[in-house]
Amino acid sequence: LYAYFPGAPTWPPFRRDLKYAITATSATSIDRSTLSDVFARAFSRWAAATNLRFTETASESDADIKIGFYAGSHGDGEPFDGPLGTLAHAFSPTDGRLHLDAAEAWVAGSDASRASSPGAVDMESVAVHEIGHLLGLGHSSVPDAIMYPTIRTGARKVDLEADDVQGIQSLY
Ligand code: TQI
Ligand code: CA
Ligand code: ZN
Ligand code: ZN
Secondary structure, X not given: OOOEOOOOOOOOOOOOEEEEEEEEOOOOOOOHHHHHHHHHHHHHHHHOOOOOEEEEOOOHHHOOEEEEEEOOOOOOOOOOOOOOOOOEEEOOOOOOEEXXXXXXXXXXXXXXXXXXXXXXXXXXXXXXXXXXHHHOEOOOOOOOOOOOOXXXXXXXXXXXXXXXXXHHHHHO
């Protein structure tokens, strides 16, 4: 079953049109248009299950959600740890920060088939999971769910399960 954060925080009802910015990208070698693509696809999966809409903005100050790549300590008390271990993290609503570990061997876009090479991490799979956290979902006990707390190394898991859909629809 799906879960929420303590107190079940959500984005408030008058904020159904959320803007996201992909800001700190200097620490990754993946090009900007691929990143835009991966996140557009990841957000669209949650938009399809809710009345939420997500739009990319180039202006960080306009953004509700701020996505960036960081290595090691990066000022939020949750340092990244180099290859594997923690891949990414996101904070509960309405914080809006989604951080990815710049040290991972990220694969994205047309490279996604390489996700099976050793140590590779499929970015879209991680993005879909972290957006679930951004929207207020905790971890699910259903192994096939996007919000299950583990994923097989190299696996690609981007489709919401019934459990994820029920979870997000109970919040929005
Ligand atoms: N990052 C953890 C996660 O997103 C960070 C975390 C632990 C967390 N507990 C949390 C975030 C509670 C919010 C709320 O779960 S991770 C996976 C999965 C990670 C793990 O790097 O371990 C994915 C990131 F599920 F596959 F194991 C993305 Cl998809
Ligand atoms: Ca790591
Ligand atoms: Zn962080
Ligand atoms: Zn998680």
